[in-house]
Amino acid sequence: DGGITQSPKYLFRKEGQNVTLSCEQNLNHDAMYWYRQDPGQGLRLIYYSQIVNDFQKGDIAEGYSVSREKKESFPLTVTSAQKNPTAFYLCASSIKGGSNQPQHFGDGTRLSIL
């Protein structure tokens, strides 16, 4: 089945530690996205990539980093500079970039601070 796989489902981070969230898609989509979801708030865009080897900052990129070395993979690193990382992280993809493209989401990773 085609889809988006996020791992792990749950992740715990210690103070001062960087952690990496995995996102893999086999939909052959060009564009990929990372969102953060907090209770009572909508999805906020962290980073997006419209094509391999290229990515742009979203609305809340500070404290995060990404790479897009392969079309199917878009890992997100939550660095120690992100002071409030506890949240639900969602990865999404679309056939191509652009706001008029439907986005397909993974099941998410829930990150907590130890």
Place this chain on the structure above:
Amino acid sequence: GQQVMQIPQYQHVQEGEDFTTYCNSSTTLSNIQWYKQRPGGHPVFLIQLVKSGEVKKQKRLTFQFGEAKKNSSLHITATQTTDVGTYFCAGSSNDYKLSFGAGTTVTVRA
């Protein structure tokens, strides 16, 4: 930056009743999308509206885009327990990024 506001934040509905959730933007939108997120799940794309005044229906769900392309609504008739979840609208005015509303969380009383 662009903001998309959604009301109400919570909607408690008696099974069989109708309800509407609204989405408003301070800027003109090029398009608006609606997503549904079931409890414990991930958002799933429902529909996209692009034309002024556009109305689209999916069974008991009716989606509308305002004439000025600054607002949208989702109306559900004869609510069922399967309608439980959070409904998000997401709009864009720059063709690059979607801005999501905070969502309307729907609970249904049987």
